[in-house]
Structure formats: C-alpha cells, structure tokens
Amino acid sequence: xxxxxxxxxxxxxxxxxxxxxxxxxxxxxxxxxxxxxxxxxxxxxxxxxxxxxxxxxxxxxxxxxxxxxxxxxxxxxxxxxxxxxxxxxxxxxxxxxxxxxxxxxxxxxxxxxxxxxxxxxxxxxxxxxxxxxxxxxxxxxxxxxxxxxxxxxxxxxxxxxxxxxxxxxxxxxxxxxxxxxxxxxxxxxxxxxxxxxxxxxxxxxxxxxxxxxxxxxxxxxxxxxxxxxxxxxxxxxxxxxxxxxxxxxxxxxxxxxxxxxxxxxxxxxxxxxxxxxxxx
Amino acid sequence: xxxxxxxxxxxxxxxxxxxxxxxxxxxxxxxxxxxxxxxxxxxxxxxxxxxxxxxxxxxxxxxxxxxxxxxxxxxxxxxxxxxxxxxxxxxxxxxxxxxxxxxxxxxxxxxxxxxxxxxxxxxxxxxxxxxxxxxxxxxxxxxxxxxxxxxxxxxxxxxxxxxxxxxxxxxxxxxxxxxxxxxxxxxxxxxxxxxxxxxxxxxxxxxxxxxxxxxxxxxxxxxxxxxxxxxxxxxxxxxxxxxxxxxxxxxxxxxxxxxxxxxxxxxxxxxxxxxxxxxxxxxxxxxxxxxxxxxxxxxxxxxxxxxxxxxxxxxxxxxxxxxxxxxxxxxxxxxxxxxxxxxxxxxxxxxxxxxxxxxxxxxxxxxxxxxxxxxxxxxxxxxxxxxxxxxxxxxxxxxxxxxxxxxxxxxxxxxxxxxxxxxxxxxxxxxxxxxxxxxxxxxxxxxxxxxxxxxxxxxxxxxx
Numbered sequence: 087x088x089x090x091x092x093x094x095x096x097x098x099x100x101x102x103x104x105x106x107x108x109x110x111x112x113x114x115x116x117x118x119x120x121x122x123x124x125x126x127x128x129x130x131x132x133x134x135x136x137x138x139x140x141x142x143x144x145x146x147x148x149x150x151x152x153x154x155x156x157x158x159x160x161x162x163x164x165x166x167x168x169x170x171x172x173x174x175x176x177x178x179x180x181x182x183x184x185x186x187x188x189x190x191x192x193x194x195x196x197x198x199x200x201x202x203x204x205x206x207x208x209x210x211x212x213x214x215x216x217x218x219x220x221x222x223x224x225x226x227x228x229x230x231x232x233x234x235x236x237x238x239x240x241x242x243x244x245x246x247x248x249x250x251x252x253x254x255x256x257x258x259x260x261x262x263x264x265x266x267x268x269x270x271x272x273x274x275x276x277x278x279x280x281x282x283x284x285x286x287x288x289x290x291x292x293x294x295x296x297x298x299x300x301x302x303x304x305x306x307x308x309x310x311x312x313x314x315x316x317x318x319x320x321x322x323x324x325x326x327x328x329x330x331x332x333x334x335x336x337x338x339x340x341x342x343x344x345x346x347x348x349x350x351x352x353x354x355x356x357x358x359x360x361x362x363x364x365x366x
Numbered sequence: 367x368x369x370x371x372x373x374x375x376x377x378x379x380x381x382x383x384x385x386x387x388x389x390x391x392x393x394x395x396x397x398x399x400x401x402x403x404x405x406x407x408x409x410x411x412x413x414x415x416x417x418x419x420x421x422x423x424x425x426x427x428x429x430x431x432x433x434x435x436x437x438x439x440x441x442x443x444x445x446x447x448x449x450x451x452x453x454x455x456x457x458x459x460x461x462x463x464x465x466x467x468x469x470x471x472x473x474x475x476x477x478x479x480x481x482x483x484x485x486x487x488x489x490x491x492x493x494x495x496x497x498x499x500x501x502x503x504x505x506x507x508x509x510x511x512x513x514x515x516x517x518x519x520x521x522x523x524x525x526x527x528x529x530x531x532x533x534x535x536x537x538x539x540x541x542x543x544x545x546x547x548x549x550x551x552x553x554x555x556x557x558x559x560x561x562x563x564x565x566x567x568x569x570x571x572x573x574x575x576x577x578x579x580x581x582x583x584x585x586x587x588x589x590x591x592x593x594x595x596x597x598x599x600x601x602x603x604x605x606x607x608x609x610x611x612x613x614x615x616x617x618x619x620x621x622x623x624x625x626x627x628x629x630x631x632x633x634x635x636x637x638x639x640x641x642x643x644x645x646x647x648x649x650x651x652x653x654x655x656x657x658x659x660x661x662x663x664x665x666x667x668x669x670x671x672x673x674x675x676x677x678x679x680x681x682x683x684x685x686x687x688x689x690x691x692x693x694x695x696x697x698x699x700x701x702x703x704x705x706x707x708x709x710x711x712x713x714x715x716x717x718x719x720x721x722x723x724x725x726x727x728x729x730x731x732x733x734x735x736x737x738x739x740x741x742x743x744x745x746x747x748x749x750x751x752x753x754x755x756x757x758x759x760x761x762x763x764x765x766x767x768x769x770x771x772x773x774x775x776x777x778x779x780x781x782x783x784x785x786x787x788x789x790x791x792x793x794x795x796x797x798x799x800x801x802x803x804x805x806x807x808x809x810x811x812x813x814x815x816x817x818x819x820x821x822x823x824x825x826x827x828x829x830x
Contacts, residue, residue, distance in 0.1 A: 149604070211607040211629035264808030275776040282772065286765045294630045297641040297753045298555070299761065302405060302434050307398045311391050318387050325380040355398070 089147045090204075096140035097161070097200055103133030104168070104193035111185040118255040123182040127175055130168050130189055137165050137196070147206070153222040154207040157199045160349070164195035166230040174234060178269070180259045187237040217291030224284040225348075231277030232316070232344050238270035239337035246331055267330055270337050271323060278316045285309050304355035308347035315340045377445075377452035386446040393442065397433025400425050404432065447543035454536035461529035469513040469521035469782045475800065476519060479786035483798025484807075485815045489787065489822055490794060494518055497787040497795045497822075504817045510783060519786040524778075531774025538768035545764060549757025551579040558591060559667045561648045562746045565592035565616065573752075574667070586638055586754060590616040593748045596645065600628070609645050611748040627750070637756040646670055647678055647698065648747035649710065649728065655688050655737040666696050667747060675700045687736050692716030696741065699725050710741050781810065 107129035114122030141152050141162065152162035171188040175181055245257040245266075260266065288306070293299040300306060319336045322328035328336070376382060400421075401410040411431050415422035429436035489497035498520055502512055510522035556576035560566045568589040570576055578584075596611040607628045615623040615635050623635040633640040647668040653661040664683045671679035676698040683694045693716045699709040712732060713723040720735040732739045782802040789795045799814055801807045819825070 209605050211605060214603065214605040214607070215630040217630075262808070262812055265812060268809030279769070279772055279776060282769060286769070289765075290762060291630075293639070293758060294632065295641075297632065297639055297643075297751045299758060302397070302402065304398045307394050311394050314387050314391050314394075318384055318391075321380060321384050321387070326384070351398075 089143050093140045093143045093147075094200075094204075096136040096143065097196065100133045100137035100140065101193065101197050101200060103129055103136070104164075104189055104196060107133060107185065108189040108193045111183070111189050115183055115186050115256055120180075120182075120256070120259065123185065123256075126185055126189065127172065127182050130185065130192070131172055133192075134165070134168055134172070137161075137168075141165065144206075150209050150213075151219070151222065153218070154209075154213070155205060156202045157204045160195050160199040160202075162226060163229060163233075163348075164192040164199070166226050167195070167233050168192045170230045170234045171237075174238075174269070178261055178265075180261055181238070181241070181266070181269075183256060183260060184237045184241050187240055188233070191233070212295045215291055215294060217287055217294065221284055221287040221291055224280045224287060228277045228280035228284055229344055229348060231273045231280060232341055235270045235273035235277065235337050236341040238266050238273065239334040242266045242270065242334045243331065243338065246334075263330065267333060271329075271333065274316055274319055274337060274340075278313070278320060281309070281313050281316065285313060304351050305347070308343075308351045312340075312344045312347045315343050374452050377449045378456050379449075383446075383449050383453065386442060386449060389442050390439075390446065393433065393439050396428075396430055397439075400430050400433075402431060402433060404434075443543070447540060450536055450543065451540040454533060454540050457529070457533040457536055461533045464529040464780060465527060468526065469523035469784070471514045471516050471519050471521045471784065475521070475784050476786065478800050479519060479784055479798045480788070483786070483800060485799040485811050485818075487797045487799070487815060487818045487822065488794060488824070489797050492795050492822070494787040494789055494795055497797055498785065500821045501785040501787070501797055501799075501818060504814070504821050505783060505785070508814070508817065510781075518788060519784060521782065521784050523780065523782045525780040528774060528778045528780040531771045531776070531778065534771030535768050535775055536771075538764045538771060542761065542764045542768065545757050545760050549755055549761070551581040552583065552756060554578045554582045554584075554752075554754040556752055557643055557749055558752055559646075559648065559665065559747045559749050560591055560593040560611075560613075561665065562593050562596045562611065562748060565590045565614075567591075568615075568752070574749075582754070586636070588617060589622075591640070591750065591752070592616055593750075596746060596748055602628070609642070609748075611642060611645075611750075613640055613748070613750065615640075637754050637758070639753045639755070639758075641751040641753075642748060643751040644669065644749040646747055646749065647744060649696070649741050649744040651683060651694065651696070652740045652742065653685065653687075653694070653734075653737050657688055659688055659737075661685055661687060661737075665747075666741070667749075668696075668698055669749075685736070689736075690717050692736055694736075694739070708744055712739065712741070714739075781807075783814065 107126045110122050110126030110129055114120070114126055144158070145151055152158040167188055171185055171192075174184065241260065242263060245260060245263065248254065248257060261269075285306075288309070289299040292301070292306075319333070319340060322336060323333050401407075401414045403411055415426070418425075425431060428438060433439060489500065492500065494517070498515075498518070502515075502520055502522075505512065505520075505522045508524070510524045511526075512520050512522045514521040554576070556570075556573040556578075558566060558568070558573050566572050568586050568591050570578070570584075592614040593611045594614060596609055598609045600607050600610045610626045610628045613623075613625065613627045613633050614621050615633070615638075623633055625631075625633050627633050627640060627642050629641070649666050649668075651664050651666050655661060664685075666681040666683060668678040668681050670677060674680075674697070677700075678698045680695050680697040683696070685692055685694065692714060695713040695715070697711045699711050701708065707727045709725050709727050711723065711725050712734070713721070714734050714736055715721045722734055724732065726732040726739075726741060728744055729740070729742050732741075780802075784800045786798045787795055788798070797818060799811065799818070801810055801814075803810065
C-alpha cells in the first residue's frame with residue numbers, strides 16, 4: 087500500500103472521528119449531558135491521532151510541512167483548531183461546550199480539503215528559506231488563537247442571550263462569564279503577537295526573496311488589515327473598557343476578516359503570494 | 367502653547383486612535399479591491415475603469431488606483447503616527463510612575479479593604495498571621511511578589527515592568543512610521559540588464575525601470591555591476607533554483623563584492639541588495655549614419671516570451687539621428703535548424719526615417735534608411751533587481767523592539783493585589799481582597815478566590 091493511500095485512509099478516519107465528535111457535542115448540548123460532551127472530546131482526540139500521522143506521512147513523502155496547496159493548509163488549520171479545543175477544555179472542563187463550534191468547523195474544513203486536489207507541490211527557489219517555517223508556524227498559531235477566541239466569544243454571547251432558555255442547564259455549568267470573556271481576550275492578545283510575528287517574518291522573507299519587504303500585495307494587505315482589526319479590539323478593551331458583550335461582538339466580527347485574509351484573498355485575487363493556497 | 371496642548375490632547379484620544387485604525391482598515395480594503403498602477407499596471411487599471419464606469423468615478427477622485435500614496439491615506443497615516451507618538455509619550459509618563467509606585471499599604475487601601483473588599487473569604491479558625499500566611503502562599507504561587515506587609519494586611523505585585531511594554535511598543539511603532547517614510551524618500555529600486563561576461567555602470571541611465579525617492583543620495587553611482595558567468599538549471603539542496611549568475615560589484619578597479627545570486631540569496635553591499643529578476647538574450651546594435659556619424663552603441667534585450675515564434679519578445683531602441691528621432695525594433699527570428707546562422711528581424715520607423723523591415727544575419731552589415739546597422743555579439747544577460755534602501759535594518763530592529771514591548775505589555779501585565787485579615791466577626795478570621803482593577807478584574811478575583819478557598823481547605827466553587 088503506497089504512502090499516499092495510507093495518508094488518504096488516515097485522513098478519512100480523522101474526518102469520521104471529527105464528525106462523530108461534532109454530533110456528540112451537539113447532542114450533549116441539546117440534551118444537557120456533560121458525559122456526552124466528555125465522550126465528544128475524546129472522539130476529537132481520537133481524530134487527532136490519525137490526523138497527525140497522516141500529516142507526518144505526507145511530510146516524509148513530499149519533503150515539506152503542511153503549508154503548500156489548499157489541502158495541506160486547510161487540513162493543518164483543522165488540526166490545530168482541535169488541538170486548541172483540547173488544550174482549553176483540559177484547563178476548563180466545563181468549556182467542552184465550545185466543541186459545538188470547533189468540532190463541526192474542524193470536520194467541515196478537513197472534509198472540504200479532502201475533496202480538493204492533493205497535488206504534491208514542490209518547494210520552489212522562493213520557498214526554500216528558513217523564514218517559510220517561521221512565517222507559517224506563527225500564521226497557524228495566530229489563526230488557531232483567533233478561532234479559539236471566536237468560539238469563546240460565541241459561547242459568551244449564546245449564554246448571555248439564553249440564560250433562561252432550553253440550554254440553560256448546560257450553560258449554567260460553564261465558567262463565569264467574566265472568565266470566558268477574559269479567556270477570549272487572552273487568546274486574542276496572544277494571537278495578536280503571533281500575527282505580528284507572522285507579518286514581520288513574512289516581510290523579512292519577502293525582502294530576501296524579492297528585494298522588497300512590503301509591496302501591498304493583497305495577501306500582505308489583508309494580513310495587515312486583520313492585525314489592525316485586532317489592534318482595534320485591544321484598544322477598545324484595554325483603553326476604552328469594552329469588556330463582556332461588546333468585546334464578544336467585536337471578537338466574533340473579527341474572525342471573518344482573518345478567514346478572508348487566509349483563504350478568501352488567494353481565491354479572489356491573483357498574486358504570486360496566493361500560490362501557497364492554490365498551487366503553481 | 368495652548369493650541370499645542372489642545373492638539374496633543376486630541377491626538378492622545380483613544381477614540382481618535384480607534385477611528386484612525388478603522389479608517390486605515392477601510393481604505394486598505396478598498397485599495398485591495400481595485401487594481402493598482404504600481405502592482406497591476408496601467409493596462410489593468412484602464413480595463414477595470416472601462417468595465418466599472420460607475421465605480422471608476424469615485425475611485426479616480428479618491429486616488430484609489432494609487433491607494434498607498436494617495437493624499438487621503440497619507441494624511442490618515444500621518445495623523446495616526448502623530449497620535450501614536452502622543453500616546454507613547456503619555457504611556458511613558460504613566461509607566462515611570464507605575465513602575466516606581468509598586469504595591470504599598472496606604473491608609474486609603476486599608477480603608478478600601480475594610481469597607482469594599484471585592485472578595486471576602488472565611489479563613490475559619492486561623493489567626494490573622496496564619497490567614498495572611500495562607501494568602502501570601504497563594505499569591506507567591508500565582509507569581510506575585512509581596513512588597514509591603516503589615517500586622518493585618520499585605521500588598522503584592524506581579525508584572526511590575528509590564529507598563530513599560532506598552533510604552534516601548536508605541537515608541538517603536540512611532541519610530542517605524544518615521545523610518546518607513548524616510549526609507550521611501552531615500553530609496554532606489556530598479557531593473558538593470560547585465561550581459562553575461564560583461565559589466566554595466568550603476569548609473570540611472572543604465573536602468574530599464576527605475577524608481578528613486580526624491581532624497582535618494584545616489585551613493586553607489588561609481589560602482590560597476592558585472593556578471594562574469596551564469597550557470598543554468600541549477601539545483602541547490604535538492605531544490606531547483608534555475609539560472610544562477612555570479613554577480614560582482616567593482617569599485618575603483620577592485621572587486622568589492624562577489625557571489626552567486628538566486629532567490630533568498632541576494633548580494634548585499636552596504637545598503638544595496640541585488641536579486642536575480644530574470645534572464646534573456648542580449649545583442650549589441652551599432653549604427654553609422656549616412657553622413658558618417660557613429661551613433662552610441664546600444665544593448666538590445668530580448669526577454670523570454672512563449673507567445674512569440676522565436677520564444678523571445680521584441681526589443682525597442684530609441685535613437686536621435688542627424689535627421690531626427692527614430693526607433694529600431696528587433697526580434698530574434700526563429701531558426702530552421704541549429705546549423706542556421708542566428709538572425710534577427712529589424713524594423714526601422716519614426717519621424718526621422720523611412721520605414722523598413724528586414725531580416726539580417728547577426729554580425730553582418732545591413733543598409734537601412736538611417737545608415738549602416740550591425741547587430742553583433744549575441745549572448746545571455748541577467749536582469750538584476752538593484753535596491754538601495756538603508757531603512758531595512760532599522761525597520762527590522764524596530765520590529766524586534768516593538769515585539770518585545772508588546773510581549774511585555776500583554777503577557778506580563780501589571781497586577782497589584784491587597785489582602786487584609788481581620789477577626790472581628792464571631793471569632794472567625796476573614797480575608798478581604800482588592801485588586802487595582804477593582805471590580806472590573808472579575809476573572810482575576812474569581813481565580814484568587816478559588817485559590818484562597820482551596821488553600822484554606824474550603825470546597826472550590828462548583829463552576830470549576
């Protein structure tokens with residue numbers, strides 16, 4: 087059996103595990119069963135195992151990490167989103183309900199990537215640089231942090247509006263709203279730093295590869311837009327005292343900017359930079 | 367002075383900062399949605415404007431097709447830079463006070479603890495020193511340092527230098543604005559073609575494309591750029607990197623820089639950076655006018671173009687002859703076989719000459735309406751991108767400093783906690799906690815309460 091076949095089998099196993107996890111999270115929330123939420127988390131962890139092995143198998147075969155082409159990029163973001171969910175829930179068990187948002191996202195992302203081309207793109211002369219690893223690593227860390235903050239902000243808002251609704255029982259078990267709000271802020275704060283490193287590393291790399299550190303390329307521009315949007319969040323929170331509901335709304339509204347910068351821009355705009363997602 | 371003071375007050379406004387940031391975001395989104403002259407080229411801009419006649423009007427009025435140098439954007443960025451500087455100044459003043467202040471037990475804090483303790487925890491049978499000891503243990507475990515203590519209260523701090531982080535970050539941002547602006551004013555970037563085996567002076571007239579800031583000092587005009595050789599189809603560390611020219615910089619007859627140039631491996635000399643931007647064919651064109659005037663020899667560059675029969679694009683040379691201006695357009699002719707002598711199609715046209723198109727063999731004389739023309743010495747050339755930007759390394763340094771400041775401000779923020787113990791209530795000791803964020807620090811207070819309750823042997827709140 088070729089390593090490509092092994093990779094596909096492992097990925098579909100991960101997709102299935104994330105699907106089971108997503109269903110269990112949803113059922114656990116609807117019927118207020120903490121036990122089901124715990125099992126759902128274990129299903130997500132079970133999905134991580136074949137997922138990471140599949141990534142490793144492909145890495146060994148193609149000679150580079152998961153950062154070239156839609157399939158690799160989206161698959162790795164699905165992976166890191168689930169890792170963040172597991173890390174957060176280990177610290178705050180009652181936040182397992184956030185899996186209702188993260189697990190379906192991870193399932194959809196990984197499943198979608200399985201239907202795209204799995205062409206094995208080569209490292210080109212421009213990509214052959216240490217800065218690629220730094221740029222991509224911090225990109226993934228930052229976007230994962232923003233996804234986590236989005237999920238927490240959404241949980242905050244849902245509970246804020248549904249305190250007396252059908253999910254009241256399970257929502258009542260969540261940490262205090264101030265804790266969720268604070269956690270969402272911390273993820274944004276860390277994501278902001280990581281995104282800054284990503285942008286800086288990208289600029290240094292661009293100067294090495296192309297002779298200019300900034301060219302207002304659409305991807306560069308939208309990465310900066312995402313960074314400034316989160317700078318607005320931090321200003322609103324830290325200097326104007328926007329916490330709780332207002333901060334949560336901003337955190338929820340900010341994520342689409344990040345998603346557009348990562349996935350939308352390469353699709354909408356033609357640029358040399360977009361080759362990492364669409365191939366070349 | 368009053369006016370300056372008012373301006374500074376406005377610039378320091380947090381709301382102004384937020385609105386300016388949002389304005390920049392909005393402008394950047396608009397700018398990325400329309401073609402740019404610099405990035406996409408004039409043709410794309412013209413085509414877009416023809417396809418979007420309604421949107422073209424406001425886009426043109428606002429200068430959106432040169433979004434990053436439009437007056438609207440430059441004004442917003444300038445005000446943002448000034449605002450950042452004003453904020454940096456204010457934050458520095460606050461940071462100095464905050465770092466010196468530390469955590470002290472003042473009478474006001476003691477009163478606040480007695481009357482408005484944000485968190486109150488029953489310490490049970492422990493006496494006051496014992497209860498405070500438990501509190502101190504919890505605080506130390508959470509990374510706090512007790513800086514002041516009395517018989518019935520302690521004051522602790524963590525992240526003492528955190529306030530410096532915000533100040534450092536804003537100063538580095540302000541400096542970044544200035545350095546980037548200065549960099550653009552003093553920068554030079556251009557494309558220069560150097561025949562393999564030849565050398566070209568680093569002068570403005572030798573560049574095909576050149577952009578220079580108004581204050582560019584032209585410090586490297588005396589250099590010669592040479593390409594002694596170029597190896598094709600190179601593979602380095604398992605990666606196909608294509609052609610690799612060896613590039614030399616020569617000053618006063620001495621080679622001052624010499625290395626292979628390819629992606630991620632540019633040649634550096636002072637503030638100069640040279641990359642390989644492409645390659646193609648080159649030939650030299652000599653014209654002797656009918657009256658015997660020898661016109662300056664020119665280099666004709668032919669870039670790869672798969673849409674042309676020969677695989678190479680045309681090269682257009684402009685001349686001023688005795689009878690006026692004329693152009694010579696050359697294009698390599700496809701060869702029927704390798705044995706066939708290389709040929710080039712020559713077109714002469716212009717107000718100073720009668721039109722003519724013919725094919726000539728390289729190295730042979732061709733009689734034209736503008737005189738005798740010879741296309742000679744065909745070879746390869748390396749198209750080099752030459753950038754002179756002294757602001758790059760200061761920008762890198764400011765980026766690192768800003769990152770350090772941001773990390774300090776966000777990851778090590780200052781928190782101060784005051785804890786008092788009193789045994790006034792039914793012989794049981796009570797701990798009261800206050801933080802410098804007051805009741806806004808809810809998450810921190812919950813965390814401290816849970817930790818204190820755990821340390822004192824109480825069940826922790828059911829939520830966690």
